[in-house]
Amino acid sequence: MKKIMNHPDQVVEEMMTGMVLANPQRLQRIKGTTVLSKKTIPNAKKVALISGGGSGHEPAHAGYIGKGMLDAAVIGEVFTAPTMDQIYAAIKATHSGHGVCLIVKNYAGDIMNFDMAAELAVTEGIDVEQVVVKDDVAIEDSIFTTGRRGIAGTIFIHKITGALAEQGATLQEVKRIGEKAANAVRSMGIALSSCSIPAAGEPTFTLSDSEMEVGIGIHGEPGIERMEVASAQEIARQLVEPILADLQLGKGAEVALMINGMGATPQMELYIVMKEVHSLLEKREVLIYQSFVGEYMTSLEMGGVSITIFALDEELKHLLNEESDAPYFRV
Amino acid sequence: MKKIMNHPDQVVEEMMTGMVLANPQRLQRIKGTTVLSKKTIPNAKKVALISGGGSGHEPAHAGYIGKGMLDAAVIGEVFTAPTMDQIYAAIKATHSGHGVCLIVKNYAGDIMNFDMAAELAVTEGIDVEQVVVKDDVAIEDSIFTTGRRGIAGTIFIHKITGALAEQGATLQEVKRIGEKAANAVRSMGIALSSCSIPAAGEPTFTLSDSEMEVGIGIHGEPGIERMEVASAQEIARQLVEPILADLQLGKGAEVALMINGMGATPQMELYIVMKEVHSLLEKREVLIYQSFVGEYMTSLEMGGVSITIFALDEELKHLLNEESDAPYFRV
Numbered sequence: 001m002k003k004i005m006n007h008p009d010q011v012v013e014e015m016m017t018g019m020v021l022a023n024p025q026r027l028q029r030i031k032g033t034t035v036l037s038k039k040t041i042p043n044a045k046k047v048a049l050i051s052g053g054g055s056g057h058e059p060a061h062a063g064y065i066g067k068g069m070l071d072a073a074v075i076g077e078v079f080t081a082p083t084m085d086q087i088y089a090a091i092k093a094t095h096s097g098h099g100v101c102l103i104v105k106n107y108a109g110d111i112m113n114f115d116m117a118a119e120l121a122v123t124e125g126i127d128v129e130q131v132v133v134k135d136d137v138a139i140e141d142s143i144f145t146t147g148r149r150g151i152a153g154t155i156f157i158h159k160i161t162g163a164l165a166e167q168g169a170t171l172q173e174v175k176r177i178g179e180k181a182a183n184a185v186r187s188m189g190i191a192l193s194s195c196s197i198p199a200a201g202e203p204t205f206t207l208s209d210s211e212m213e214v215g216i217g218i219h220g221e222p223g224i225e226r227m228e229v230a231s232a233q234e235i236a237r238q239l240v241e242p243i244l245a246d247l248q249l250g251k252g253a254e255v256a257l258m259i260n261g262m263g264a265t266p267q268m269e270l271y272i273v274m275k276e277v278h279s280l281l282e283k284r285e286v287l288i289y290q291s292f293v294g295e296y297m298t299s300l301e302m303g304g305v306s307i308t309i310f311a312l313d314e315e316l317k318h319l320l321n322e323e324s325d326a327p328y329f330r331v
Numbered sequence: 332m333k334k335i336m337n338h339p340d341q342v343v344e345e346m347m348t349g350m351v352l353a354n355p356q357r358l359q360r361i362k363g364t365t366v367l368s369k370k371t372i373p374n375a376k377k378v379a380l381i382s383g384g385g386s387g388h389e390p391a392h393a394g395y396i397g398k399g400m401l402d403a404a405v406i407g408e409v410f411t412a413p414t415m416d417q418i419y420a421a422i423k424a425t426h427s428g429h430g431v432c433l434i435v436k437n438y439a440g441d442i443m444n445f446d447m448a449a450e451l452a453v454t455e456g457i458d459v460e461q462v463v464v465k466d467d468v469a470i471e472d473s474i475f476t477t478g479r480r481g482i483a484g485t486i487f488i489h490k491i492t493g494a495l496a497e498q499g500a501t502l503q504e505v506k507r508i509g510e511k512a513a514n515a516v517r518s519m520g521i522a523l524s525s526c527s528i529p530a531a532g533e534p535t536f537t538l539s540d541s542e543m544e545v546g547i548g549i550h551g552e553p554g555i556e557r558m559e560v561a562s563a564q565e566i567a568r569q570l571v572e573p574i575l576a577d578l579q580l581g582k583g584a585e586v587a588l589m590i591n592g593m594g595a596t597p598q599m600e601l602y603i604v605m606k607e608v609h610s611l612l613e614k615r616e617v618l619i620y621q622s623f624v625g626e627y628m629t630s631l632e633m634g635g636v637s638i639t640i641f642a643l644d645e646e647l648k649h650l651l652n653e654e655s656d657a658p659y660f661r662v
Contacts, residue, residue, distance in 0.1 A: 002540070018606035021605055021606060231336070232336050235335055263595065264632050301595050
């Protein structure tokens with residue numbers, strides 16, 4: 001394992017320091033915590049939006065802090081849910097009396113810790129609601145989850161809820177739109193190569209020189225099938241078909257599309273996948289309203305790609321287009 | 332070599348198709364060429380700005396097409412200079428009578444082909460000027476260059492010249508600011524792992540499990556030294572010191588800083604480098620005016636990082652801050 005780091009135990013701490021130093025006008029660290037937030041919290045005009053999870057998925061989630069997206073991101077150790085006390089600290093720091101909405105990827109550790117933090121805050125009179133994202137159609141249950149996993153589609157939920165919160169919507173309205181968006185988004189990915197957790201020092205899994213893992217999780221957890229590396233066209237088909245089978249879009253349906261690199265995938269390959277997905281959607285008369293190609297939800301230096309399809313209606317389209325100044329999400 | 336592609340000979344063609352499909356409102360392909368451009372060319376109000384080079388460095392350069400940056404990008408085969416006729420086609424398509432400025436990274440093939448295309452256009456009465464970027468302080472001459480190589484600092488030249496051109500400056504003014512910016516920018520990088528050109532099918536170079544290459548070029552060409560992988564702190568020092576020795580900044584000088592991932596480097600590692608570079612600059616009382624952390628000039632799936640330091644004055648700061656809607660550069 002080769003990494004640019006100082007000490008495996010310090011990577012998250014030093015990353016957070018670097019993030020704040022790179023964005024001094026934009027970001028702050030809540031003192032004594034692993035929470036990064038906007039500088040303008042608590043914001044008395046709006047519902048506070050918090051997400052988070054294990055680190056190693058950057059730019060998720062700190063890269064989505066900004067106007068029209070998140071108020072704060074709670075950062076766990078690499079591929080490890082943030083602890084309850086950190087999530088609680090984020091709630092305390094951001095709430096302004098308009099309530100707090102937590103956006104949580106569906107992993108057992110995250111669910112448990114976000115739940116406990118929310119309950120504690122509620123006992124103190126803070127209104128807290130949660131939106132759980134379960135967009136990965138690859139598998140129903142996994143070693144880390146009951147039900148589907150939450151992956152790259154989560155970024156669209158940040159965007160949609162963030163836009164509505166910015167307009168001064170109530171906590172219940174923000175929760176409603178978050179759940180509506182979460183119900184309309186599906187993802188699936190493949191990996192060509194593994195990644196190493198710094199403290200582990202070894203690859204999380206191994207693939208031979210000719211294999212890929214279909215339905216990979218964002219922590220390197222197994223998917224549904226290991227097979228010979230297929231063509232871009234075939235990979236696109238293997239990912240788009242299960243998504244569309246689940247989403248059941250009619251002809252003329254409009255979607256936002258995300259082609260997400262897992263960490264080590266050249267943009268060149270992502271755009272080749274873009275071409276193939278476009279072709280598959282065109283055949284089914286599904287219209288791409290907007291495309292996002294890049295690294296949005298990574299798994300350290302894993303090679304691979306995930307595809308996210310987000311079914312839009314007029315309300316979601318409008319919110320997707322609203323301004324955001326989060327550094328890693330550009331509409 | 333594992334790649335998400337259909338056929339090694341089609342990767343550039345298919346990538347370009349994907350880029351246009353992903354950005355139908357923003358990008359077009361000039362018919363019969365490997366040139367991508369804004370949809371609003373020729374623009375009668377401004378100097379046309381063109382850059383380009385071999386592909387495999389995405390988002391360079393097509394990702395920097397947009398208001399306030401490039402009008403067009405000429406795309407070569409992987410790690411191969413675009414041909415003269417393609418560059419000429421870009422000039423013809425974008426010029427509006429206000430002249431055309433070419434921004435060229437200093438590699439022999441690029442220099443020759445951009446030169447020939449410029450000369451041909453000049454014979455037809457089109458005003459063409461060039462700004463050559465030579466920001467890599469690692470080596471003076473290389474197998475591909477006379478003089479220093481042009482690497483990630485080129486993106487700042489796109490931004491500065493783009494901002495001035497947008498204001499309606501003359502070709503000579505755009506050339507002047509481009510040369511001023513090019514003289515103020517320095518870069519250097521290291522690699523932890525290699526990359527494979529799709530048509531070659533094998534890694535461009537090899538490093539052992541414990542080695543890094545210091546002063547790596549963006550095509551995997553050799554740097555100045557191969558050594559054991561150092562700490563992030565030491566890597567930052569090895570890159571920042573040669574840059575600062577060359578740039579000779581006084582105390583209180585203001586700079587823009589780019590921490591650029593070479594393709595496979597997790598953002599986590601880039602932010603750790605950010606922390607270390609900040610510390611080194613702080614000790615020398617150099618002020619970071621603005622930081623850019625991400626993938627700006629890649630080498631396919633190479634692992635590694637380059638650091639760019641761009642010395643600013645009031646004029647450059649102002650232009651750096653001007654609005655741009657290029658998808659992969661956010662101020």
